Amino acid sequence: MNLQERDKKYLWHPLTQHKLHPNHLPIIKAKGSILTDDKGKEYIDGIASWYTCMYGHCNPIITSKVKAQLDRLDQVVFSGFTHQPAVELSEALMEILPENQAKIFFSDNGSTSVDVAIKMALQYHFNQGEKRGKIIALEGGFHGDTFGAMSVSGLSVYNGPFEAFFIDVSRIPVPNAENIEVVKKQFQHLLQTENIAAFVFEPLVQGASAMFMYKAKYLDILIAIAHKNNVVTIADEVMTGFGKTGENFASDYLENKPDILCLSKSLTGGIAPMALTTCSQKIYDAFYADDIGKGFFHGHTYSANPLTCTAALASIELLQTKEIQQNIKRITRSHQEFDMRIKNHSKVASTRQLGIIYALDLQVKMERYGNLRDQLFKHFMDNGVFLRPLGNTIYILAPFVITDNQLNKMYDVIESLLDTL
Ligand SMILES: *Cc1c(COP(=O)(O)O)cnc(C)c1O
Numbered sequence: 174m175n176l177q178e179r180d181k182k183y184l185w186h187p188l189t190q191h192k193l194h195p196n197h198l199p200i201i202k203a204k205g206s207i208l209t210d211d212k213g214k215e216y217i218d219g220i221a222s223w224y225t226c227m228y229g230h231c232n233p234i235i236t237s238k239v240k241a242q243l244d245r246l247d248q249v250v251f252s253g254f255t256h257q258p259a260v261e262l263s264e265a266l267m268e269i270l271p272e273n274q275a276k277i278f279f280s281d282n283g284s285t286s287v288d289v290a291i292k293m294a295l296q297y298h299f300n301q302g303e304k305r306g307k308i309i310a311l312e313g314g315f316h317g318d319t320f321g322a323m324s325v326s327g328l329s330v331y332n333g334p335f336e337a338f339f340i341d342v343s344r345i346p347v348p349n350a351e352n353i354e355v356v357k358k359q360f361q362h363l364l365q366t367e368n369i370a371a372f373v374f375e376p377l378v379q380g381a382s383a384m385f386m387y388k389a390k391y392l393d394i395l396i397a398i399a400h401k402n403n404v405v406t407i408a409d410e411v412m413t414g415f416g417k418t419g420e421n422f423a424s425d426y427l428e429n430k431p432d433i434l435c436l437s438k439s440l441t442g443g444i445a446p447m448a449l450t451t452c453s454q455k456i457y458d459a460f461y462a463d464d465i466g467k468g469f470f471h472g473h474t475y476s477a478n479p480l481t482c483t484a485a486l487a488s489i490e491l492l493q494t495k496e497i498q499q500n501i502k503r504i505t506r507s508h509q510e511f512d513m514r515i516k517n518h519s520k521v522a523s524t525r526q527l528g529i530i531y532a533l534d535l536q537v538k539m540e541r542y543g544n545l546r547d548q549l550f551k552h553f554m555d556n557g558v559f560l561r562p563l564g565n566t567i568y569i570l571a572p573f574v575i576t577d578n579q580l581n582k583m584y585d586v587i588e589s590l591l592d593t594l
Contacts, residue, residue, distance in 0.1 A: 175199070176211055198554075203230035206575045208559060217579050219553075219560040221572045224380075224412055226443030228491045229574040235442045235487040242483040251279065251476040258482035265489045266451070269421045273430040275454040278469070279447065279476040283411035283437035284317025286448035287373070290433045291321045291340070292471055293452060294371035294405035297459045300467045305370035307341045309363055309404075314374060315381030316409050316435075325373045327382075343367065347379070348391035360395055364402045371405040372396070376423035376431070377527060380412035383566035384532035386525045389426040396429040405456065406431040411448070415439045416492050416501055417570065419528030432456055442488035447481040500573045504529040507577065508569070511584045520591040522565075532568035533587075537594060549590065556586040 176199035186197060199211040206229060208216045221227050228235065246256055263277050280289050291308065298305040308325055316322040323332055324339035343363050348356045363369060376392060379385040399406050408431035413423035417439070424431055433456060437448035460469050475481075491497055508531040515533065516524045522536040537545060549562040560567060560583075567587060571580070 205229040206572045206579050214557065216554065216557050216559040217575070217583055218572065219558055219583055220568070220570050221439070222443055224417065224438045224570050225441075227415065227417070227439040227573050228442045228488060228497070229572050230443065232442055232487075232491070232574075234491060235444055235484050238487045239444060239480055239484050242480055246479045248475065248478055248480075252472060256477075256479050256482075258479045258486060259477040262482045262486045262489070265486055266449070269489065269493070270434065270451060271422060271424050271427075271430040273432075273453045274434060274451045276452050276457045278450045278452070278471075279473070280450065281473050281475060282317070282446050282448050283409075283435065284319040284322040285473065286411060286435040286437050286450045287316045287325065287407075287409055288319050288321035289450040289471055290407045290409075290435050291325065291371065291373070293433060293450065293456060293469065294407060296469065297405055297456055298370050300459045300462070303368075305368040307343060307367045307369050309343050309345060309360070309369055309372045311347050311374045311379070312344050313347060313379050313382040313385060314409070315379065316373065316375075317411075343369075347385070347387050348395060349387055350391070353391050353394065356391075357394060357398070360398060364398070364404065369402070369404050371407055372399045373407040373409060376408045376410065376413060377418060377426060378413050378423065378530055381563070383534070383563040384525065384530055384568045384570075386527055386532075389428075393428050396427065396431065400429060400432075405433060407433045407435065409435045411435050411437045415488070416497070416573065417528055417530055419501060419505060421492070440488065441481050441484040442491070444484035445478070445481045447478065447485060497573050501529060503577075504571065504573070504575065504580065507580050511580075515584075515588065515591075518588075518591055520594045529573070530568070530570050532566055535565040535567065535591075535594065537565050552590050552593065553586060556589070558583050558586045560587075 177196060180197050181195060200208050201211050202209045206218050208218050242258060249256060266277060278289055280286050310325040310327060312327045314327045316326045321340060323335060324342055327344055345359050346352055346356055374392065377386060377389060396406050408424050410422050410424065414436045415421065420426060424434060432453050434451045440449065441447050460467055505528055508526050512524050512526060515521055520536050522534040524533045545565065546562050553560045569583060
């Protein structure tokens with residue numbers, strides 16, 4: 174039996190209805206921007222394996238450092254102990270994080286980083302004797318699949334069975350030029366009438382909402398109001414973090430820096446899962462007390478694993494190299510040129526871009542959405558490009574090391590698709 178057949182015997186895949194999608198393609202190796210399947214067919218990884226492998230798959234600078242660390246210190250409890258990879262990672266992060274960030278808390282994935290942020294915000298108020306239990310989030314946001322993260326997510330199509338168990342959340346529209354006055358009023362009204370603990374958002378780009386983009390200045394207005402009311406602001410930068418928007422963090426575009434940032438996905442360059450919740454001194458100080466109960470009693474067994482910290486440190490060093498910074502500019506320009514060529518195509522409804530994140534909406538009828546995704550996906554895979562369309566949206570978020578040839582091939586495959594619609 175081949176891998177695909179053996180897979181079916183015991184494995185249950187994420188986000189999958191197995192009756193409709195029984196087959197999973199075996200990938201046997203990956204290098205740079207290329208995935209290779211069990212038949213030797215190659216695919217350009219157009220979404221960097223969910224925005225993780227931004228420095229290229231099996232990047233030798235990252236893997237060699239992890240290999241060396243593997244023989245030095247594999248794992249140790251992070252309560253009561255510390256180690257060099259965690260300390261060095263914290264120092265490297267402080268160099269690039271928004272200037273108000275002061276402390277770093279470890280967990281294992283994007284969802285847990287959001288759960289940690291929500292718990293921090295709730296306890297921040299609790300420790301100061303304030304009864305605040307409600308959270309404001311943006312419509313269309315996605316923050317993960319654990320209970321806290323799921324509760325604040327606005328994309329609820331598949332959350333039906335769990336909704337009765339969610340934490341208390343009020344949702345407001347994503348602010349823009351047209352609705353800002355209305356949204357501002359709604360926001361202020363919630364702050365006045367409810368016990369709001371925190372405001373959670375994906376800054377500037379809502380990834381799972383088909384890379385929906387909005388402007389920093391409108392988010393800035395809401396953050397300023399939140400801060401005036403001592404509401405903790407949480408920027409979920411799990412997707413936007415580490416260079417993809419053209420700045421190190423989407424929050425770099427904001428005047429008013431969020432109190433808390435959530436980071437994961439490309440943090441370790443795709444080597445292994447890890448996440449961070451970082452916060453300002455003000456948040457940390459609310460937990461710092463003689464009373465042990467005011468401490469933050471949240472912890473994961475693998476917190477600050479030395480191997481993943483090593484991968485993260487190597488990734489951050491890579492991000493800051495001239496080569497990667499130039500690549501970010503090159504890909505950004507390349508997408509802009511592609512956009513000029515494509516945006517007036519009769520099958521393109523709209524396009525958007527921030528840094529190396531590029532998305533285009535197809536001009537197709539709603540009733541075709543159902544099988545459209547599978548049709549698009551098949552077209553891309555047949556042509557050696559791995560892209561995961563969302564609804565009628567095609568988006569690109571490729572590794573920083575993607576070559577011009579690979580970019581052009583991806584653009585060509587997208588253009589050839591338009592002609593078949
Ligand atoms: C992917 C994602 C998450 C969830 O991260 P996981 O590692 O999949 O748990 C949370 N927030 C945003 C913005 C994401 O893109």
